[in-house]
Amino acid sequence: MTKEWTPRIVAFFCNWCTYTAADLAGVSRLKYASNVRVIRLMCSGRVDPQFVLEALAKGADGVLIGGCHPGDCHYVEGNYKMLRRFELLKRLLADMGIEERRVRLEWISAAEGEKVKTVINEMTEQIKKLGPLGMPQKFETWDKEIEHLAVEVQARDAAQGPCPTRAAQLKPMEAVHA
Amino acid sequence: MKYAYFPGCSLKGTGRAYEESLLPVMKHLGVELQELDDWNCCGATAYMAVDEGKACAAAARNLAIAEKSGLQQILAPCSACYLVLNKTQHYLHEYPAMRQTVSRALATVGLRCDGSSAVRHPLDVLINDIGLEAVKQKITRPLKGLKVAPYYGCQIVRPYATFDDQSNPTTMDRLLETLGATVIKWPLKTKCCGGSLTGTLPEAGLRLSYILLKEAIKRGADVIATVCPLCQFNLDAYHPKIAAKWEPVPIPTVYFSQLMGLAFGLPADQVVLNRGMVPMKPLAAAMA
């Protein structure tokens, strides 16, 4: 890699406050780090903890969740539901060895374009300090110890015909289903 | 109640009447003060003008000594000390670069300052920790009929103090009322006395002291009560010069602690009215 490593952050922003605030940041031409990828949801209450885990597993170094301030949720209290999940999710992630600062929940109202900028820049800096999380690479490293299986299987296949590992399909199967 | 006590240089010098009156009053109220071990000058306003980093480091040495002593609260009666120690706390919290410089410097002599102690002013402690009710209990000679102009000066309420209103402080007013005195309302209670300019640039500095003294007399005050050794000095020591330049404005200026000592009926050597240059007649009259 020639370029300096920059963190990848996936952000889940609620449509009414934080996404709008990010639009406002744009309209106001505020400048912030370019490594955040925003996914729009209608409400922070829609943020399924699976999304956070999936983002981390697929290569995000951090996840930012943005919702309306407490009491301001467009859907009355969706943000509280996220807050509650977030409290336990943070602990679960810590137990799984993921630094707390990689996952952040922020209340950003539609008027707080400036806060979008500050939070993103701050988070980028924090994660830069933490370094890459690199889950896809980790998965690869973990599975190095069974890499030989594929090789062995291949060698034997060459001698005796195919034996599927995870990826390959078994032909007679389909006959049975049909 | 126990506090670390940071007297500062003035309270050992020209402002000794402040310490001499404050310590007995605090003792009388059951407050224990433990003077900081080998404290050094806070740096006052002069040091900040020369080198901010060193000024903070010098002040932080005192904070570090206090933290080491295990006492969480530092009592700093002098306004300049109070401000500088507080300012240092703020800088250590707000500016990571400053915090790093200072903590590395302190580390060279095995000291550590994490900014955990609170710098308190005696007025803050009297009102919020001890309480005016407890003060009232100790009064044996209420200051009935004594008209006092409360003078806070600049640096205790500005800009870091949170125990009183920055524009219109009232803690000393309430304390003096509790002592039985009549508190004079005047708009100059936080105006500058001239600070060190009285010495370095008398034309400007003394004029500020003159205005204060004149206005206090005009509003009918018998005495000015102050909380700062420099204010007391400026309002007390330059009367001949002021009289020569403008007009005589004969009104004594005392520390609030001296008035407390009076009201508590403490012996004269613990009220030390003899330290004032302007005759204390109005006080004597009021006491009679």
Add this chain to the structure above:
Amino acid sequence: MEIKRTIKYEADRVPGFGRDVMSVPGCEALEHCIQCGTCSGVCPLSIYMDYTPRQVMELVRSDFKNEVLQSHTIWLCASCYACTTECPRQIRITDIMYELKQRAIKEEVYPKRFPIPVLAEEFTKMVHDYGRISETWLVTKMYLRTNPMAALGMAGLGMNLMKTGRFSLKQDKIEHREELAKIMEAVDHENGKAKA
């Protein structure tokens, strides 16, 4: 009648000076100044200043370094913080004044024989040497360096101080002076000013 040209050329500016001052802790908010004049309005000493505090703020922001560092204004500031408290943009004007004083001392451009910077220097020196201030000695030293004749005018005050038991020729010192020296040295070191 003497006439004086007051025009300022771009060459009179020291580009970057304003930004540099604003990068110092406590001085950041200067960029928000709206030149309302509240600082001058509340300053008890603005009436003696060559530039009002507001003007100093603008001169700093516009990089007129020489004008600012040579101005009387910065030495007239008594650090009463009235401006800082009242400023509608929360600019810590007092702290900016401190910063300007430091720069003026460092560049030795303050008015010569002007007692205020001398007092500051002597004060600092005394803290270094003894750890504490003896007011009597401090004032004496200042007068000796600036205006020895004025010291005579202070004789009356000295007498009065003596009468009230507030005059002392004893130089108070702290026990661990070497500790303080070491801290100061370390600060210099941290700031890249290690003794040559």
Add this chain to the structure above:
Amino acid sequence: MPKPKVAFYWCASCGGCEETVVDLAEDILGVVEKVDIVLWPVAMDFKYKDVAAMPDKSIVATLLNGAIRTSEQEELAVLLRRKSQYLIAYGACAQLGGIPALANQFSREQILKFNYEDCPALVNEKKTRPQIHFEEAGRAPHLPEFRNVVRTLDQVVDVDFYIPGCPPTPKLTKAAFDALLGGKLPPKGSVLAPDIALCDECERKATKPTNVAFTEFKRPHQALADPTKCFLAQGMVCMGPATRSGCGAACTSGNMPCTGCFGPTSRVRDQGAKILSSLCANVEAKDEEGIRKTLAGIPDPVGTFYRYGLAKSILRRKVDLAMTGNGH
């Protein structure tokens, strides 16, 4: 016509799955009648070389239970995959990692150190650790290597079907055999259990109100559970809503909350995240302090929500664990 060949094998497991096969009771006779068991180490004497000698795909189905932790298990998985038309992950360990996969919270070094050095019940003065090469009296056998990571069967070889449970129920096992022998198998990759959460078959469902708001969480040992009332309504963590049904609500009928051994429904990628989401959203408190206090009743979210599913979870393993190389 020769009877279809069937194999059973066990990897990192407790043996409970084998019990289920036995628990088919009289039904097993029906099964045995219809099939020819060619490998079942727990009950019958076959050797590796017997299997290796079989032609590829000569076994119709292999039911493999247990997670994959050692090189030997990997090798057998590969061999059986090759020899079988259908490889079926049998039980929670093979499907999800199961209890053994909780070890994915620790590194190999931590595990070996504890078990061969620090464990208080241990006598091992020389601190000898298991070896993969070992020479004595001129013999140098190859021993299995203990891997860094616990894996599910499908993380090692291709798997056709899953029969869930810790252990799977005889009923599901029999149904699987019936489908297999009757040629009525669902699409490849299916879990051979209903694709609906446990509450569907739990008798306590009716007792759950529609306005549960958690103020505290109690663990089973901290309270005497009402034998009829929904556990969640009693403030006890029950994985039922996030767990596939098919067990006949065995645990909840026995007055124990569901711990999730059947794994998630097909639409869920991470069972733990899902139950977390649902439980937390229904906490009553709105302030961080109150929320934290309520959730303090779940002191070990990983152990609670991934009791069986850690290896199969999105993160699979504690992410900051060191990997150590081959050879102990």
Add this chain to the structure above:
Amino acid sequence: MSAKKEELRIGFYVCHCGHNIAAMVDCAVVARYVETLPGVALSRDYKYMCSDPGQELIQQDIREHRLNRVVVASCSPLLHEHTFRGAVEAGGLNPFYFHMVNIREHDSWVHTDRGEATEKAKALARAAIQRVAHHKALEIKKVEIHPDVLVVGGGIAGIHAAMTLANAGKKVYLVEREPSIGGHMAKFDKTFPTLDCAACILTPKMSEVGSHPNITLWTYSEVTKVDGFVGNYTVQVKRKARYVNEDLCTGCQDCISHCVFKEPKFADDFNEGLGKRKPIFIPFPQATPQAVLIDPEVCLNFKRNKNPDGSPVVGDKCKKTCVEACGEKHAIDFTQKDTLQEVKVGSIIVCTGFKTYDAGRSPAYGYGNYKNVYTALEVERLVNASGPTGGEVILREGKNADGSPKTPKSIGIIHCVGSRDKKTNLWCSRVCCMYSMKLAHLLREHTGAEMYNFYIDMRTPGKGYEEFYNKLLEEGTHFIRGRVGEVTDWAMTPEEEGRLVIRVEDTLAGVVRRIPVDMVVLATGLEPQADAGEVRRLFNMSCGGDGWFLERHPKLAPVSTFTDGVFLAGCCQGPKDIPDTVAQAGAAAAEALVLIDKGYIEQEPNTAHILEDECSGCKSCIPLCPYTAILFDEGRKKAYINEALCKGCGTCVGSCPSASIVQNLFDDQEIFSEIEGVLAYD
């Protein structure tokens, strides 16, 4: 599952938006990259996608290239999603086979490195391509609009909005908290810059409101609850007891003159406390409705204790001369209680106005400390002919040489009090410069005093405003550019004795000045109402960081809110003068008319539904729905969603432990592929 999937043919368009995007994102590179992604049949970059030719391009491509999915990378979907869905539909495709990528607000406008911005655009585009593959055809839902409108607040904004709607034949409920409509404008003497009398232009409008057959006017009332959604709001209004039957009272005021209190004794709110009123009173002569009310706190017929319901206890001590005076009208009713009324409306216009900054928060100016320091609103009443002094400017403190109450010889008006200040309110209140000049003119007219205006910057951007400034300059008003440091009462010179002294830097002259005056007027700024937070929640609106209600878009939707069917007008949205307020009120009324006349609103089909076979009936989702849209079918032992009530937040979807709830447009699959897409870059 097994059904043969139609081959994916995605069309991708990246918009240059002139230079707005193209300057920071290499659009051609993005288009070429997307072309390589699976399922993409066509990829183009184009100058302005939202233009007619841009939209036409999409339609043509759908037809010619048999596209079955469309992705446009341009600005925010909040701006143009609707436009492009329309184009997709016009091309013959279901409009929801579309997804939009925001590479302007979220990319080109906020980044500075072209390479990085282009990379980001690629990642976002890829995510959309992956996501759109999972999109389903959806149908738009239509919701009927109830034709009645609620207007909250009876200031000039509310009055104008209500009148506009009523004149268009719509039924309006106008709810006002105070006993009369009129708001702040009713307190003003004259209006700038024309100097026409505020009462003369406002009073006719007020009485028109009072008598309009289409307007139900509820004063002394507050909205306490709002339920429902656009087109179908149910609003609960609390009508506070006035102890006078509005319908029976004729406004003759005989009761007031016959009150046992011979003289007015109690501070009169309408006159900012400068005047007095009796316990039974009418707020001001032109009040609408023309009905008196009784203040139970001071009326002798009430005891000082309260009933358990909070209403005051009726006593029997007073002679009730008022009842006697009212005679056969029987309008006075001491037993009146607060009542709750419920109305159904389709849309709501919020015009709750502002409050003025509390001058006591700026102690340096001495308000409350020095009696002759006034707020501007007090001076409005002081110069008003129907005000407490009959229009005579006499000071609270001091005497003239002849012993009469003191009239000021010099007056200082301080601008920007509480405004443009980080410690109070950072915003410019927009009207203070102009009203300060108006007051300078009026005070000079009334007193002949020397006038000083202290300003930071003069702001006169309105029709005829700068001309007004010029007029004041001609009148000899002293304009001193400098924010006043302090107002004090200690004298330095003989002419300062006994007067208020203003210390200020005259920044244009570059000197500090002390200016003695007899009267100080504080031009206090405008602030959000104290209860703006609660009101905002009531109507499900947002507030900016400054506390003003937030419009949907600062330029393009200035009177809409983020809640459909709730509109804003007047100062509750931010400080503004009367012309702007009236214009906004008209605009809000027009927005409401659009809804009513169309008769229905199309709703985003982003609702959730439960997969019948998969739901285990665990009930976890039911308490989560804020709209009680999720119900439990006791027969089938499963939950189901009433989609008419569902607003599409997706909270239940994110919480369903067995993933058996699906949200249209935000399906798990769609989001998972978006996550994968944004992260799959190299």
